[in-house]
Amino acid sequence: MKIVMTGSRRAWIEDAPDPTPEGEWVVVRATAVPICGSDMHGYYAEGAHTGGHEAVGEVVAVDSAHRLRVGDRVLVHPASGCGQCWLCRRGDYIHCRAMPAGSGPHFAQYIRKQEWLCPRLPDDVEDDLASLMGCGLSPAYQALTRLGVNAFSTVLITGLGPVGLGAVALASFLGARVWAVDTVAWRRQRAERLGAEAALDPNQTDVLGFVRDHTCGEGVPAAIDASGHPEAERLCIDALRALGKVAFIGENQGDIAYSPSRDGIRRGIEIIAAWHQNLNAFADLITFLRRFPQASDLISHTFGLADVDEAFRVFASREAAKVVLHPWA
Numbered sequence: 001m002k003i004v005m006t007g008s009r010r011a012w013i014e015d016a017p018d019p020t021p022e023g024e025w026v027v028v029r030a031t032a033v034p035i036c037g038s039d040m041h042g043y044y045a046e047g048a049h050t051g052g053h054e055a056v057g058e059v060v061a062v063d064s065a066h067r068l069r070v071g072d073r074v075l076v077h078p079a080s081g082c083g084q085c086w087l088c089r090r091g092d093y094i095h096c097r098a099m100p101a102g103s104g105p106h107f108a109q110y111i112r113k114q115e116w117l118c119p120r121l122p123d124d125v126e127d128d129l130a131s132l133m134g135c136g137l138s139p140a141y142q143a144l145t146r147l148g149v150n151a152f153s154t155v156l157i158t159g160l161g162p163v164g165l166g167a168v169a170l171a172s173f174l175g176a177r178v179w180a181v182d183t184v185a186w187r188r189q190r191a192e193r194l195g196a197e198a199a200l201d202p203n204q205t206d207v208l209g210f211v212r213d214h215t216c217g218e219g220v221p222a223a224i225d226a227s228g229h230p231e232a233e234r235l236c237i238d239a240l241r242a243l244g245k246v247a248f249i250g251e252n253q254g255d256i257a258y259s260p261s262r263d264g265i266r267r268g269i270e271i272i273a274a275w276h277q278n279l280n281a282f283a284d285l286i287t288f289l290r291r292f293p294q295a296s297d298l299i300s301h302t303f304g305l306a307d308v309d310e311a312f313r314v315f316a317s318r319e320a321a322k323v324v325l326h327p328w329a
């Protein structure tokens with residue numbers, strides 16, 4: 001089969017052995033594989049790296065799997081899980097401490113995966129759209145659910161890459177008023193198409209002043225940072241009203257300032273963070289894809305494997321939403 005390799009700001013195709021099914025591990029022929037922001041680490045790094053952790057495809061080979069049959073269309077979750085621990089049992093397998101090896105890269109024509117991490121897709125949700133249920137929607141879904149966002153909420157969302165745009169779309173679907181923030185004009189325009197009431201450039205607008213002017217000086221009840229930038233994360237904390245909640249869903253391996261007294265005790269704010277979805281989010285995300293027609297605007301480009309270098313270049317330009325690879329095109 002063909003797989004995608006990345007490194008030194010290039011992406012290219014190499015040959016690799018086809019995976020084989022074994023026990024609960026099935027083989028999925030990938031039809032839609034999105035690029036994630038976290039895949040860009042391998043793209044910018046020296047050397048040659050495999051990658052990818054989102055996908056939709058069709059089951060083409062099973063061993064002793066009993067939930068799936070050849071021909072089933074499925075969503076392919078990232079990583080793997082032991083299936084036995086309390087985290088796996090409650091659907092939060094992404095935090096499993098005993099992940100078995102064997103889940104290969106998703107930037108490939110075939111993906112090997114445990115059958116319980118491949119939920120069957122309904123016929124009326126097509127492949128590219130369904131592939132958004134990876135990083136395009138799942139961190140944002142978990143954040144919005146835990147923040148308690150609804151039609152009474154105003155949400156500040158900083159960072160409008162694919163994860164932040166997913167948050168804008170889901171918050172709009174929930175009826176919330178959304179204020180979106182990014183320095184890239186293309187992304188701000190896309191956020192407005194997805195339902196943002198205001199899309200602000202922090203280099204042009206005093207975002208904190210805007211928030212206070214439009215909330216009688218109180219601040220917002222909920223904020224989400226999807227940028228991973230320390231200034232944006234701190235802005236989200238500062239923009240909260242008393243008892244407000246912020247969710248971090250953009251990776252930042254560093255530190256930011258937080259005062260347990262000034263931010264926590266005296267203002268009563270809550271900080272949460274979210275990675276991937278609980279497995280039980282699947283039904284809600286299908287509902288969103290069926291009932292929010294603008295969801296297709298979360299995908300800006302699709303590319304066949306022959307054009308994979310161009311696909312990564314477009315994604316790296318930041319003038320893109322989700323970029324989806326078609327491994328057999």
Ligand SMILES: [Zn+2]
Binds near residue numbers: 081088
């Ligand atoms: Zn586990």
Ligand SMILES: [Zn+2]
Binds near residue numbers: 037038053
């Ligand atoms: Zn991801």
